[in-house]
Amino acid sequence: MSTPAPDPAAVPPPGCPAHRLYGPEAEADPMGLYEKLRAEYGSVAPVLVQGDLPAWLVLGHRENLDVARTPSRFSRDPRRWRDMQEGNVPAGHPLTPVAAWQPVCNFQDGHEHERLRAAVTDSLERFDRRGIRRYVMRFANQLIDGFVQTGRADLVTDFAEPLPMLVMTQLVGMPDSYGPRLVEAARDMIKGTETAVASNAYVTEALEQVVDRKRVAPGRDFTSWLLEHSASLTEAEIIEHLRLVLIAAFETTANLIANTLRLVLTDRRFRANLSGGHMTLPDALEQVLWDEPPLTTILGRWATGDTELGGRHIRAGDMLLLGLAAGNSDPEIRPDPTVPVHGNRSHLAFSGGPHECPGQDIGRAIADTGIDGLLSRLPDLELAVDESELRWNSSLMSRHLVALPVTFTPRGATVTAASRLPRPAAAPQAAAPVGRQTAPVPLRPARRSWWARLLGR
Numbered sequence: 437m438s439t440p441a442p443d444p445a446a447v448p449p450p451g452c453p454a455h456r457l458y459g460p461e462a463e464a465d466p467m468g469l470y471e472k473l474r475a476e477y478g479s480v481a482p483v484l485v486q487g488d489l490p491a492w493l494v495l496g497h498r499e500n501l502d503v504a505r506t507p508s509r510f511s512r513d514p515r516r517w518r519d520m521q522e523g524n525v526p527a528g529h530p531l532t533p534v535a536a537w538q539p540v541c542n543f544q545d546g547h548e549h550e551r552l553r554a555a556v557t558d559s560l561e562r563f564d565r566r567g568i569r570r571y572v573m574r575f576a577n578q579l580i581d582g583f584v585q586t587g588r589a590d591l592v593t594d595f596a597e598p599l600p601m602l603v604m605t606q607l608v609g610m611p612d613s614y615g616p617r618l619v620e621a622a623r624d625m626i627k628g629t630e631t632a633v634a635s636n637a638y639v640t641e642a643l644e645q646v647v648d649r650k651r652v653a654p655g656r657d658f659t660s661w662l663l664e665h666s667a668s669l670t671e672a673e674i675i676e677h678l679r680l681v682l683i684a685a686f687e688t689t690a691n692l693i694a695n696t697l698r699l700v701l702t703d704r705r706f707r708a709n710l711s712g713g714h715m716t717l718p719d720a721l722e723q724v725l726w727d728e729p730p731l732t733t734i735l736g737r738w739a740t741g742d743t744e745l746g747g748r749h750i751r752a753g754d755m756l757l758l759g760l761a762a763g764n765s766d767p768e769i770r771p772d773p774t775v776p777v778h779g780n781r782s783h784l785a786f787s788g789g790p791h792e793c794p795g796q797d798i799g800r801a802i803a804d805t806g807i808d809g810l811l812s813r814l815p816d817l818e819l820a821v822d823e824s825e826l827r828w829n830s831s832l833m834s835r836h837l838v839a840l841p842v843t844f845t846p847r848g849a850t851v852t853a854a855s856r857l858p859r860p861a862a863a864p865q866a867a868a869p870v871g872r873q874t875a876p877v878p879l880r881p882a883r884r885s886w887w888a889r890l891l892g893r
Contacts, residue, residue, distance in 0.1 A: 456484045457493065457733075457757070463830040466732055470495060470762035479766075480746030483757070485832060486530045489519050491736065491755040492748065497766040497784065499746045500758050503737050504789035507545045510756060512791055514543060516738035518753025534735055534833070540676045542791055549790065551667045556677055557794045559661035563607065565801060572805040575602040575615075580813055581849035588820060591810075591840040592694050597623060599806050600689035600799075604682050607798075609657030610646050618642065622686045643678045647671060681795060687834065688730035689799045694837045695728040696721055696807055701842070702823045718804055719778060726770075726777050729785035731834050732761040757832075760784040814844045 455473070456462060462469050470493075473481035479496030494500050503510045514535050519525050525532065537543050541552035576599060583589040601622060602615040610618075621635035646659055654660035658681065662674045669677070700720060737756040744750065763784045765773050777783075786793035793799075811817065820841040827838045 455482060456488075457491075457832055458484075458486050462832075466830050466835060467761060467765070470759060470765070474762065477748075478746055480748045482748075485735075485755075485757075487525070489524060489531075489755075491757055492745070492750060493733070493757045493759050493762070494745070495759045495762040495766070496746055497763040497769045500760070500763040500784055501788050502745065503756055503758060504787050504791065507549075507790060509740055509743055510737035511545050511740050512543060512549070512737060513537065513545055514736070514738060516740065516753055517736075517755055518751070519755070521753065531735065531832075538676050539670070539673045540680050542680065552669070552673065552677070553790070553794070555662055555665040555667040555669055556681070558665060559658050560795055560798065562656075562661055563658075563798070565797075568603070568607070568798060568801050569805045571603050571606050572599070572802050573809050575599055576806045576809040577813075577850055580810060584813070584847050584849055587846040588841070588843050591697050591842055592690075592837055593839070595806070595810060596693035596697065596840070597686075597690045599693065600802050601682070601686045603802050604685045607658050608646065608678060608682065609650055609655055609659045610642070614642055618682070619686070622683055625683065639679060639682070640675065643675045643682075647674055647678075684793075685795060685799060685802075688793075689802050691728075691730035691834060691836060692721065692724060692799065692803045693806060694840060695730075696724045696803060697810075698826065698837060698840055699724055699728075700807075700811075701817065701819045701840070717808055718800070721800060721803055721807075722779075722781060722783070723777055725785035726764050726780075726783045727773070728835070729760045729764060729783065731785075732759075732830075733833050734758040734760060734787055735833060758784070758787060760787065761835075813847070813850075817842050817844050 457469075473483070473493065474495045477495075479494070479499045481493045481495055483491055483493045485491050494503055514520065515537050517525070517535070520535070525535070529535075539552075541549055541556055544552060576595075579595050579598060579602075583594050589595065598616070598619045601619045602612075605612070605615045605618060618639065621638045624635040625632050625639070647663070650657070650659045650663055654663065659674070659678060662669055662677060735755070735757050737758065739750045739752050739754045739756065741752045742750070745756075750756070764770070769782075770777075786796040820843045826840070829836045829838055
């Protein structure tokens with residue numbers, strides 16, 4: 437049976453601003469744009485990405501799972517992208533770093549994907565979860581010691597962003613001294629600044645050095661296990677997968693930590709639930725994964741042939757974006773998004789199917805353990821600005837909390853100066869917290885907070 441021809445009305449005209457996934461409207465209120473598209477088009481909407489290139493944004497929960505779980509129809513290999521084949525995506529295009537083919541498992545299908553994916557998952561599964569949590573507590577305490585005596589901090593730049601990278605450098609097998617500089621480089625790469633290319637070169641050089649060292653002196657770390665895996669990865673494949681794990685863990689886990697901390701500091705509904713013992717910290721993390729997934733969309737999938745999805749005609753080579761945040765708010769599965777979701781992990785935060793995030797348990801462990809440690813040491817954390825003053829930066833794939841300034845009772849550090857984190861060689865000066873400036877916080881007796889009651893401390 438032949439597949440119906442594409443419906444011309446389903447494809448937006450070039451330059452149509454109403455359907456752009458970039459620009460002021462998308463950056464100011466991405467969720468509002470998703471709902472606008474859902475009301476107009478249903479579960480699959482025609483959109484434009486950077487350069488006014490056409491794509492399909494999958495908005496429905498069921499449709500997202502359909503795309504993620506059927507690689508025979510929707511491939512992860514970007515070499516199928518028709519616009520790329522026709523020369524419409526130049527080398528310097530903003531999407532090239534995330535859409536150009538690389539020798540990594542998430543850009544492969546079939547046997548090659550299984551070979552590379554097995555090396556990653558087998559190596560990740562060798563970690564002792566208790567050992568990971570010890571790393572998290574070690575670095576969390578060192579980060580907290582950096583600001584605990586001041587009575588104020590920005591929990592994004594001082595805690596949520598550096599913690600995942602510092603832990604992952606240990607899991608990869610890098611010395612402690614690499615951590616702070618890799619945090620700066622990863623942040624620079626993701627923001628796409630003028631120095632992003634240089635930062636990318638630094639990350640590559642650092643990974644090449646660690647691979648060289650582990651060939652000579654292997655250890656109990658991710659790099660060594662990739663080197664010895666029966667999949668026989670090439671050096672290029674090892675380096676690219678190390679980069680993938682480092683950057684993905686940094687981006688997603690930093691967002692998860694920041695979003696969860698914002699929730700517990702601002703949402704009275706959850707504050708009451710937590711203090712009453714009706715919701716644990718892992719429950720709060722899952723709620724954030726529903727409401728504010730670390731990645732709002734995933735780019736991309738490419739149709740292997742003409743097909744249909746959500747009533748739309750998809751042509752071979754069309755690009756699709758998995759709408760993780762939009763799918764999580766699909767009215768068909770969440771008629772009332774204000775109702776808390778307890779014990780339900782059917783969200784799309786980690787995608788699904790054969791390309792589901794292999795490191796999600798490690799990400800959860802870093803976030804859960806790090807936040808628990810922070811709130812245990814600083815139980816009287818309070819937001820230093822009005823909630824309305826918080827700001828976000830949005831991009832095609834994610835939404836970042838810019839800053840989360842807090843105040844608390846100043847306390848003493850718990851580690852010696854010799855064991856504190858090394859500083860990067862040329863670290864930029866820390867920016868002032870977003871929002872109104874506050875006077876120095878006077879010393880006062882520490883209060884027993886709702887977090888202390890929850891944790892039994």
